Amino acid sequence: MSEEDAESDERGTSGTVDERGSSIDDDRDDVESVVAAIREHIEPDAEERDRLRTVADRLIERAEAAATERSPEADVMQVGSTARNTWISGDRDIDIFVRFPPELDRETLERYGLEVGHETLPEGHEEYAEHPYVKGTVEGFDVDVVPCFRLESAIEIRSAVDRTPFHTSYLQARLDDELTADVRLAKQFLKGIGAYGSDLRTRGFSGYLTELLVVEYGGFRELLEAAAEWQPPVELDPEDHGREHETAKASRNAEVGDADLPFDDPLIVIDPTDPERNVAAVCAAENVARLQHYARRFLEAPRTEVFEPDDPDPLDETALRAHLERRGTTPIAVQFEAPDLVEDQLYPQLRKSLEGITTGLDDRGFDVFRATTVADDTAVILAELAVANRPAVERHDGPPIHVRSHADGFYEAYADDPDAYGPFIDGDRYVTERPREFTTARGFLESDRLFDVGLGAHVETALEDEYEVLVGDGIATLCEEFGRELARYFEPRP
Known part of the structure; x- marks a missing residue:
């Protein structure tokens, strides 16, 4: 599991605007009325919130008991969109991180993590990413129990998941009710246009990246207005770390295979908790462009349809x-x-x-x-x-004849080749026409x-x-x- 898995909100989401079975009218009015219609359908209601909270609290209590039995200094933290109240109605993810003291060696952390995971999720199964964790389903919710180290700073991380608690804490301190509602809109918009998800198939916007962008620009509409005018590479530094991507030292983008390279991406968002990491490193140029395209179209002609994924009918x-x-x-x-x-x-x-x-x-x-x-x-x-x-022969140009050593070598190589035409002179160089391999x-x-x-x-x-x-x-x-x-x-x- 990677940290983006805990934050991309991809698991268990059908991608439809309304998980409760309602329909959304084709509203083509201004941005505000369209946004109001979408908010009504993506906002979790009180019953849905209570059900998630009840299940999460029970699992957290179970995980805490199992973790502290093995390591008294361990603690448990819920992370991801359900912890930050940025989840969309119908999402079914609960991400529980079990934090162990940094003195623990990695082998012991992995063993304790799996033991805690299985005690928390008796019917769960093990999955493997940077290190193993336990995944299961409880009352319809997809639950991950992930071990990590409890560190003082994200700069000290030993694996990608170690920084996830820092992301949760950072955003919890900055997201108010209005911004969380706008984060939901942004996520649903990105889902609708097919640009949401940090998995390496989609290479789109992760949940964490989406939240940072809404906070940075101050809202959903403000994000669209800014994106419509982006001139990549776009560089954002929420905490003013001052990292210059052209000259900086190696980045922490190991999850996309460029840990030894400086930032060189169409969208650069310096991780506020780790200045050596670009949160948007996985985001492909086409998805940055896709957001720009649909932001412009939506602001020009607001439509509810853009928030709904529109899969084409299969081609026969x-x-x-x-x-x-x-x-x-x-x-x-x-x-x-x-x-x-x-x-x-x-x-x-x-x-x-x-x-x-x-x-x-x-x-x-x-x-x-x-x-x-x-x-x-x-x-x-x-x-x-x-x-x-292609034809049965292909042209092969040799060096200019006045470059004697190379020209003589070329001539001698083909002079006695019965399958080749030439060598002959075309302009100032030797040329041969030889059989094409394919x-x-x-x-x-x-x-x-x-x-x-x-x-x-x-x-x-x-x-x-x-x-x-x-x-x-x-x-x-x-x-x-x-x-x-x-x-x-x-x-x-x-």
Whole structure:
């Protein structure tokens, strides 16, 4: 588990605006009336609050008893959106952090943490992130019991989860009723546009980042007005740490794999509890741009619909073939059994493999037009090609003839090659036309040369076991498993 898991509010949320079954009218009035309509449906009511509080208090009491039995100086803290009152009606997450004194060694902390977790959640199961924790369900609530060290400062952290209690304390001191209501609006807005969640599949805005932005700008509307005018890279430093990202020392962004790099992101929000960390490091440029787009559209024409995720209808084979005929491109897909990894491990590997394969296709002249990757039971790397077939020969330019040593070497290398045309002179240099290694994209993808490109380790292993290459109309077989994802690709929206 990472700290973002405790703060992204992704678990157990259906993403609909109204979890109580009500409908929201198509209100196109001004921002205030739209906001009022949304607030009515995302604000947890008294009964929902009481039920969550009752369950949380009972679990906290149980965790405290188990923790202090093992370490008298241990304590328990509820963190995340339910602790900060920024959760949306229908969310079902309770995050309980068991804090042990820093003198404890990590091995003992992990052992105590699992023991406390199992005593708190007898029906729970173990999951693993930076260190193991216990996850379970109690009366419909998704509960995590996570061990961490109780430290004086987030700068002293030993793992990512250690800083989460500092985030909760920081925001609890700054969020009033009005701002918490605006945080809910911001979260629902980001969910509606598909930019909410710090998981490495979404690469969007975490719950903590969303809360910091609302606090920094002073409200939901103020955040949208600011985002509409952002000129990335956008740099925010809530506590004026004064960290200059161009010249600063290494950052604490280990969760996204750049711990040795200074901040170089489209959105930079210096963690108020840890000046060496960019809270927005995981947020992809496209999601920053997506927020800008929808902020502008909403402020120009406020609509309740933008707060509701609008998943497209799955694309069927007939519709897919119509798109292919209209576009005149050649799609090609590599399909294989998805590696057995959690999404935060799988999607970085899929993206790395996508980059490697598309680079390999481009380098061989197949001109990738657009590409994507998706996964479910199987995984797919899909590239749409502007050029799918190449001539049997390719031009190979040599050095200028006046560069004698290199020119002589080039000439001698091809002079006796019976399969090559030339060498001959074109302008001031030698040129040869040699046989092309692959005349079709399929030929390249079905060859061992596929494994010369940069692939994710687990993806490479899966491909070594078995994979299938689908070309043209052949990708229609993907509709059954990936109809919705294909609709997003062939019917794209911001």
